Structure formats: structure tokens, C-alpha cells
Amino acid sequence: MKLKEILNKIFLIEIIKGLSLTLKMLFSKSVTIQYPFERRKIYPGFRGKHALIRDPFTNNTKCIGCMRCSTVCPSRCIHIKREKVENKMAVTDYIIDASRCVFCAYCVEACPVCALVLTEDFEYSTYSRNTLIFNKEQLLKNWDEFVQKWPQDLYFNKFWQPPGIDPSRWPKAKREQKPIPLRRVVEIKKEDNSEPADN
Ligand code: SF4
Ligand code: SF4
Structure with missing residues (x-):
């Protein structure tokens, strides 16, 4: 055994080093938060x-x-699920099994009309797998609920315009895609739900 190792053993140098680190961390700022009472800021995307x-x-x-x-x-x-109605393709149902999704956002990137989004909403844990199978109505409802919570007036998902691809090769709808004005969506919904005025 070398002299240095013997001195380390006698003076408990490694233990002192460990304890000093513990002491230092005791007075440093905590990196954890008290969820769900505190929430981190969710970044766009x-x-x-x-x-x-x-x-x-x-x-x-x-x-x-x-x-x-x-x-x-x-x-x-x-x-x-889709069917032809008057020579046009109509989507009769759209189902995503979110319990199998790996959140790669390839679907969002591939969509030529920016119809699909992985919202910033992450609080949808459940005890039932069936509730994670979203159909078209539920997916539209998910959007309505997200709009109510989103603090800004505009929404733009960065996965609508995939990085690393020459923008001139994007579909026209993607090239011209602008942030969606969310409050207008809510206003239209309110107008639809409003009672007809008495004459
Ligand atoms: S493509 Fe879309 S639905 Fe499929 S795993 Fe990726 S994020 Fe999930
Ligand atoms: S890529 Fe977009 S437009 Fe095409 S089926 Fe999927 S959500 Fe609909």
C-alpha cells in the first residue's frame, strides 16, 4: 500500500469529501418541484x-x-376510416391508440395540411387503457380543451415544418402555414352554441 493511500485511510479523506459534498448540496437551490402544486413551464413543441x-x-x-x-x-x-362522398374522400373516423404511441411526431411532420398536432397537454393519465384510444370526435375535443388552456392567442407547432428538409419541397399548405388564431376558434364555437334571439 502506498503512503498516500495509508494517509487517506488514517484521516478518512474520502468520507470527509463525501460529507462536504452533502453539506454543499444541503444549501444549494432545489431542482425538484412540488408537483401538482407547482408546475414547470411547458415549452412550445x-x-x-x-x-x-x-x-x-x-x-x-x-x-x-x-x-x-x-x-x-x-x-x-x-x-x-374514409369513404367517397360526391367524388370527394371524406374521413368518417380517425383513431389513435395513444397507449402505443412513442411520441415521435412523424405523423405531425408528414401531414400535408397540418391537421394533426401533439399538444403541450401532458396531464391525461388514466386507469383505463380504453380511454387512451382517441376517435375523431375525441381528438377534436382534445383540441378544444387544449385551446381553452393555451395562454397565447396564436398556436404554431414546430413539427408542422420538419427541420432538415428544403422548404421548397414542403407541400404548399405547409409552406404557407401560419400560426392559428385560437381565440377566433373559441368565438366561433360560442356563436354556434348561442341561443337564437327572440323576435
Ligand atoms: S407517428 Fe404519431 S401516432 Fe405514431 S408513434 Fe409517432 S407520434 Fe405516435
Ligand atoms: S396526414 Fe394529415 S391529412 Fe393525411 S390522413 Fe393524416 S391527419 Fe389526415
Whole structure:
């Protein structure tokens, strides 16, 4: 055994080093928070609860049923039902099994009309797996609920415009995509729900 190691053992140097680190951390600022009483700021682009954007002009989804999202999904958890109505493809149902999703956002990137989003809402834990299977109505409801909570008037998801791809190769709808004015969506919904005025 070397002299240095013998001195370390006699004077308990390693233990003193460990205790001094403990003492230092005792007076440093805590990195943990008291969730759910305290919440961290959620940054735009956080990949949370799935939603289909409600088009403020049609009050329906913007989805055109192109199947790109379900094709690109590595978890195969998107199922789209569609049928032809008057020579146009109509989406009759859109199902995402969120319990199988790995939150890669490939579906959001692939969507040519920016109809789909992984909202910043992350508080949807549940005891039932079935409640994590979102159908079209639920996905639109997820968007409505998210809009109510989102503090800003505009919403833009960074995954709508995938990095690393020449923007000239994006579909036109993606190139021209602007932040969505959320309050207008809410206003339209309120108008729809308002009672007809008495004559
Ligand atoms: S985020 Fe990824 S895994 Fe989840 S539905 Fe979209 S493509 Fe599939
Ligand atoms: S990629 Fe977009 S438009 Fe196409 S089916 Fe999926 S959500 Fe609908």
C-alpha cells in the first residue's frame, strides 16, 4: 500500500469529501418541484396529448384522409376510416391508440395540411387503457380543451415544418402555414352554441 493511500485511510479523506459534498448540496437551490402544486413551464413543441385541429371555418377536422400519418407511424397506432362522398374522400373516423404511441411526431411532420398536432397537454393519465384510444370526435375535443388552456392567442407547432428538409419541397399548405388564431376558434364555437334571439 502506498503512503498516500495509508494517509487517506488514517484521516478518512474520502468520507470527509463525501460529507462536504452533502453539506454543499444541503444549501444549494432545489431542482425538484412540488408537483401538482407547482408546475414547470411547458415549452412550445412539447409532444403531449394528440389532437385534430378544428378548422374554424368548417368546424370540422382539416384532415383530408391522405393516410400519410398512418403510413409513417412506426407504432402502427393510427387507423383512418374514409369513404367517397360526391367524388370527394371524406374521413368518417380517425383513431389513435395513444397507449402505443412513442411520441415521435412523424405523423405531425408528414401531414400535408397540418391537421394533426401533439399538444403541450401532458396531464391525461388514466386507469383505463380504453380511454387512451382517441376517435375523431375525441381528438377534436382534445383540441378544444387544449385551446381553452393555451395562454397565447396564436398556436404554431414546430413539427408542422420538419427541420432538415428544403422548404421548397414542403407541400404548399405547409409552406404557407401560419400560426392559428385560437381565440377566433373559441368565438366561433360560442356563436354556434348561442341561443337564437327572440323576435
Ligand atoms: S407520434 Fe409517432 S408513434 Fe405516435 S401516432 Fe404519431 S407517428 Fe405514431
Ligand atoms: S396526414 Fe394529415 S391529412 Fe393525411 S390522413 Fe393524416 S391527419 Fe389526415
